[in-house]
Amino acid sequence: MNRTRLYETGGDKIFNIINHSILIISLLLVLYPIIFVLSASVSSPHAVMTGKVWLFPVDFSLDGYKAVFEEKDIWVGYGNSIYYTVFGTIISVIVTVMAAYPLSRKDFVGRNVIMFAFTFTMLFNGGMIPTFLVVRQLGLINTRWALLLPGAMAVWNVIITRTFFQNNIPDELLEASRIDGCKNISFILKIVLPLSGPVIAVISLFYAVNQWNEFFSALIYLQDSKLYPLQIILRRILIQNHDQGMIDSMEDQEMREFLNELLKYALIVVASIPVLVIYPFAQKYFVKGIMVGALKG
Amino acid sequence: MNRTESILKKQKTNEKKQLIQRITVNWELYLLIAIPVIYIIIFKYLPMYGTQIAFRKYSVTKGIFGSPWVGLEHFGNFIRSYNFSGLFLNTLILSLYQLIAGFPVPIILALSLNYCKNKIFKKTVQMATYAPYFISVVVISGLILQILALRTGIVNNILDFLGFGRVDFIGKPELFSSIYVWSGIWQNAGWGSIIYLAALAGVDPELHEAAIVDGANKFQRVRFIDIPCILPTTIILLILNFGRILHVGFQKVLLLQNSLNKSSSEIIQTYVYKIGLASAVPNYSYASAVGLFTAVISLIMILIVNKIAKHVSETSLW
Numbered sequence: 193m194n195r196t197r198l199y200e201t202g203g204d205k206i207f208n209i210i211n212h213s214i215l216i217i218s219l220l221l222v223l224y225p226i227i228f229v230l231s232a233s234v235s236s237p238h239a240v241m242t243g244k245v246w247l248f249p250v251d252f253s254l255d256g257y258k259a260v261f262e263e264k265d266i267w268v269g270y271g272n273s274i275y276y277t278v279f280g281t282i283i284s285v286i287v288t289v290m291a292a293y294p295l296s297r298k299d300f301v302g303r304n305v306i307m308f309a310f311t312f313t314m315l316f317n318g319g320m321i322p323t324f325l326v327v328r329q330l331g332l333i334n335t336r337w338a339l340l341l342p343g344a345m346a347v348w349n350v351i352i353t354r355t356f357f358q359n360n361i362p363d364e365l366l367e368a369s370r371i372d373g374c375k376n377i378s379f380i381l382k383i384v385l386p387l388s389g390p391v392i393a394v395i396s397l398f399y400a401v402n403q404w405n406e407f408f409s410a411l412i413y414l415q416d417s418k419l420y421p422l423q424i425i426l427r428r429i430l431i432q433n434h435d436q437g438m439i440d441s442m443e444d445q446e447m448r449e450f451l452n453e454l455l456k457y458a459l460i461v462v463a464s465i466p467v468l469v470i471y472p473f474a475q476k477y478f479v480k481g482i483m484v485g486a487l488k489g
Numbered sequence: 490m491n492r493t494e495s496i497l498k499k500q501k502t503n504e505k506k507q508l509i510q511r512i513t514v515n516w517e518l519y520l521l522i523a524i525p526v527i528y529i530i531i532f533k534y535l536p537m538y539g540t541q542i543a544f545r546k547y548s549v550t551k552g553i554f555g556s557p558w559v560g561l562e563h564f565g566n567f568i569r570s571y572n573f574s575g576l577f578l579n580t581l582i583l584s585l586y587q588l589i590a591g592f593p594v595p596i597i598l599a600l601s602l603n604y605c606k607n608k609i610f611k612k613t614v615q616m617a618t619y620a621p622y623f624i625s626v627v628v629i630s631g632l633i634l635q636i637l638a639l640r641t642g643i644v645n646n647i648l649d650f651l652g653f654g655r656v657d658f659i660g661k662p663e664l665f666s667s668i669y670v671w672s673g674i675w676q677n678a679g680w681g682s683i684i685y686l687a688a689l690a691g692v693d694p695e696l697h698e699a700a701i702v703d704g705a706n707k708f709q710r711v712r713f714i715d716i717p718c719i720l721p722t723t724i725i726l727l728i729l730n731f732g733r734i735l736h737v738g739f740q741k742v743l744l745l746q747n748s749l750n751k752s753s754s755e756i757i758q759t760y761v762y763k764i765g766l767a768s769a770v771p772n773y774s775y776a777s778a779v780g781l782f783t784a785v786i787s788l789i790m791i792l793i794v795n796k797i798a799k800h801v802s803e804t805s806l807w
Contacts, residue, residue: 201704204706204707207707215601215611218601222618222621243646246647291525294521299515300518301511301512306526315791317537318537318539319540320766320780321765321777321780322537322542325553326531330531341532342532376515380521405624405626405627407627430627431627453638456635459631475616482683
């Protein structure tokens, strides 16, 4: 430590000050809105609306959360989102591994052609309308499948998984198990998958977060409100309500409106909880995933 | 002569046999990849094939492949339409603003993190700045509306308290692009820095040691060691970003759009969505033509920028 200090010049000292300022400012800028929303969500409606809350909670109350719990649509949406996330992730991970393993094998004839066909879809795609027409043609509109199938496989995740297989499953292992009379399928089930915990964790998390946050495909493919995922309900409450709030400015509605606004803060917190709870544990996996992709991509 | 020919022939048939054998030995692998391949064909290539409705006059009764051809009529109609220049300009302004303001931020953040000696502080900054990336676009948009709300938002409360008066941020067309871009930077800059951190981790420490011995300060080390080392990564990402220049994150635009800011928030994709899917009488052909128009421009952009990058810096996508 002291040795490096010795080499620091005047210029370095200025550099260090600027550097730490950048980091501290970034940290505060990112954290402030998050802390504000958390604080607002547990303050009293009146304190939030009159601008008394700016950092810490004022007049602690759980009215906002109470209002969220009373809203039935939110819980239907929450349940649907859990359903889509769990099943969507399972389907996605299986399909991705099915694509990635053969593509990782050097003795797999045709892998370059298939790989090209896959990666080309990252550069060019049919677009919103033709995709919609295909999904409609398949009869998936207004079914749960519409949220599970069209986005089931992300080519990016196939690349990450393939790279992991190439780097972590040595060819000798395949040779040895072949001599022992092991077939491809049992090699995958007994050797490859048990060795691939980290990459499966990475892609599961990527798929799960995407599925939880997905809103646009639900918007265009679903009409039945019983099938709506949480994000659609959120849009209705957080966003479409917005314009109304500006028109209704009558005094007697004030309290109701206050509670409505408070509900939004609580709802933002409730909707983000699953992701925010997993995030600290999952962060290093996400970073690993992007690193693998970066090296190859 | 005949001998060599027959030997060559034999070799060829042998090669063929070997190829067939290599395929049959791994038949299970083909079985495995069949499902992903079918998936890609149905959900990626079928829509690509379906883009031909952009060149047809779609009628419900005749379906995609039975509707009559109209050539480039829809494209011509779009380019000549009164809202073309507005849509194109709005799209371009949003994406160029995003590129110019947003591209350097992750680089600066990564360089700063790279020189941070305090491990715990570094980890804290990373943890915090990566987090917003995982918040859904609906929640982010809701958050923006809450914070900037005219009568109740925290920003306006502070402005009011300081005596500046309230500003209807989300209702002002001229502020829309800034709200869109800076909220995007807030959400994505931290996550975007990961890739540069990875590149910086690959810088040979001996370069820095040699520079220190030569008396270089940290500014000079950033300028003459770190930046040249991350340049290839930067160029690749820049090429990819140019490819997406007409692909503004349109979901957030759609969510933040209202009747007041529409003059600057209506972009090509929101327009495609409205005329193609949200309208009571959807015009699939016209909407597809508009969508295809942007996809083709994007593809051309990526090819041109890639070529230029290859020429200037010898770094390219392929």
